[in-house]
Each structure stands twice: as structure tokens, then as C-alpha cells.
Amino acid sequence: MMFFLEAKKIRDVVFVKEQECPINEEFDKYDNVSYHIVGFLNKKPVCCAKILKKKDEKWYLGRIAVLKENRDQNLVFDLMKYLIEFFIKNINQKELYLNAQIYALNFYKKLNFNEIGETFFEANIEHIKMVRFF
Template structure:
């Protein structure tokens, strides 16, 4: 089950998932993971059937659409379809808010995942937090 974060507890659960995935697994410094966009972003959290938090992401207004960021799924739930479900929830939520374009910076190892969801790469590969990324977009 996915939902837009509505309280401090849910936001802390989302931050905890991001800390585990990006800081602990990928070595991103905590001060770079939690940034000044937290308060303007719409945060999303996903739970398993036991109501355990297993996935999180955020999106925020960006240029003529929304920028999807910090997409994270707990390691033991990857390759189960949770990431696809999370992205579809984000897309539907953004569309319900009146947006029709999504932008994201995909880690290269996740590019095929986003390709399969209809995102298209734009530009050159670049480094962000010592991880190769590619900008991708999708029109809804």
C-alpha cells in the first residue's frame, strides 16, 4: 500500500528507508541525502502487508513538471514489483495534482527499470554522489 506522507511518523519512516538505502548501502553522506527540498517535496511511503515501511520517494515541482527523487526500496523487497508500483503511484498522484511531465536523475544501474516504465534518457551520463546518473523524462 502506498500513500502520500501525512504526518511526522510517516515522514520519519520514509527518511529511515532513505538512510538505509542511500547512506548505509550506497555511501551517500547523510547531510547530502536529507536536503533543503524536504519541506517543499511531496513524500510517498509504501508498506507491506504487515504495515512495515518498505519503500519511499519524493517529488517536487520542477520547471514544467515534477522531479522525482530519492526513490528507495528496501533491499529484501527489490525485484518484487514494489518499485514499479511505487513509480505508478507517484505518476498517478502527480497527474492528479495537474502535472503531466516527470523528470528524474536515474542511477545508471536503474536505467533499464525506468526505461521499462516509459522514461526516456536525455543528455549525457553525469556523476552525483560518486554514482553515475542519467537524466530521464516521461510525459503523462
Template sequence: MYPRGKSIREGRAVYDTHIDGTDDNDDDVSITVVRSIEEFMRVVTIRSATFIAEQDCPYQEEFDGNDFSASHLVSYVGNEPAGCLRIRYFADFAKLERLAVRREFRNRQMGTKLMHAGVELCRMKGYRRIYGRSQKDLLSYYENMGWKRLEGTPEFYFSDYAYVEIVFDTEPNPKAIKLGADPYVLMRPEGRWDRPGVLDRSAQRSVDKSGTWRS
């Protein structure tokens, strides 16, 4: 259903395979969760090149006020930003949207890999149902990845394209983050719950009974 290959760094989740400082000549595909303003600007650049430049989407419709309430994934070829995906979270479903891949990287199954990474990130958060939308003429692309058209829903229109609603049903990751998890795990950077973060290391400092840090 979803591609697996050398782009999945051994021992790392599919949504956390990019390693900073990768050789620019490396031809491998990697993906990471956006965790900084600089990384988010790469998302802006990719979406601007794809949706605004190629599809004539108005700026205010592309950047719709939802970007700072979402998670974003960025894919790379070597160290070059190549694609992106936005994920938003609701009570009983997550939504994958704004899938974009730069024109020069569209022969690498980049979109499929980003969708797979997005699904896996949602599974790690415990979601069973993932929602999306497809341009009507691209529905078969998503169906080949296991998505289905949401029953009983009509096509709808925005930004000059016809869309249909789609869903992907799955099971949570057996190691999904839940209430009762180690509190240090819940403080770690998004998508890097499997290894200690800066606040884990801060716990090595001692604290007096008043709660004041001391050396």
C-alpha cells in the first residue's frame, strides 16, 4: 500500500528520518516534523511554488489561518526541501491536507511517502480515522494508497477546483501516546517521543524542597 525502502532510516519513525546536515549530494528521501520557524518557511516556499504559482490559488486562500494550529511534515531529497503535508487534529479524527511536492521531485513517490508518514504520526497519537479531501480527478491516486471516498458525501468546490471527501481507517500504533505515559515522553519534541529531549536532561539537575533549581 505504502512504499518502504531506503528512505526509512533504520531505527527511526517514518516521520522522523531527516538528519540535519545531510550531504547535499545524497539522493535519499527523508521526512521530518516541522519544529522551527525556519522549517516552516520551507513549507511556505513549497506550497507557494505548488499551489500559488502552478494552480493560481490566491494567497489568502492558500494560507488560510490554520497553519499555526497544525503539525507540518517536510520531505527532503538530500538536504533540499522537496515536499510538505499539513495535519490538523479533531476529537475523533485527524485531517491530512495541503500535500505539495515541488515539480522537479514528483518522480520519487514523494507524495505517497508524505501521506504514509502523516498516517503513522496520527497512529502514534492514537487516531483510528483519518480524513482528507482529494481533487476529484486525483481520487484514484488516493484509492491506490488505501483511502476511500467518504460515503454519502457530495463533491464540493473551493479555490476553483472540485473536491471529494476521503477517509483512511486504521488502528492506533501499539505504542501510541496515551494518558498515563511517562511525563518526560509527553514533554519531548513532536514526533521524537522515542528518545530523551532537553527536558529529560534537565531532570539531572537537583532541586531543593522549595522547588528552586540548584546546581
């Protein structure tokens, strides 16, 4: 739960306020059992994500967010590199999943994630499930 409060503030701004995600869908039962990763710039929390194991026993990246004023600084790429390294060192499983918003599909493909299944809507935003194999 370390850094959850910082992550919660970022997620509230990015997902609840900017993307109008219902707050009851933004924060879920997995928050209590997730690794919360927060990136800082000049000691200020500016990006976040979580790594979690869902009921299907698969590991997921989720709630990847960067504050609007910091999006032009390539922080999401650095955050993703860190998340993947953290996953390899600490969890060491063969597959890592995420539910990508459609606009970010090509970004995740560059990080060796592949689409699986059909698109679906989560919090009124179109997504597709992706996986990366190690």
C-alpha cells in the first residue's frame, strides 16, 4: 500500500476528473492488494500505476496515469520501463497483462505487448486486453 495516497490523488485527477470515470469504478477491491508505483519529479508525484494479481491468477498492470502538465516529458515510457523491470525482478512470471485504452494501443505494442480478444468498454472508454510474454 506504500504510495497509495499519492497514486489515488493522481488517479482522481486523470481518470475521475479528466476522463469522467465514475469514482466507484476507479477505486476497487484490488487497490488493497496491489503494488502501487508512483513516479516523482522534483519531489512531486506526477505519474502512477499498479501491479496486481486478479482472480484469474494473472498479473496485470493497471491505472497507468501521468498528470496532464507532465505528459510531454516522456514519463509514461520511463514508468513502463520501471514497471516491467519491477515485474521481472519481484514477481517473475511469464505473462503480464493490461487493459489498454484504444488510443494507447500503438504505445503498448512498442513495449512488446500484443492484443488479445475483442475490444470492450470499461468506465465508458474503449479498451483492449493485451499481454506481454517473458
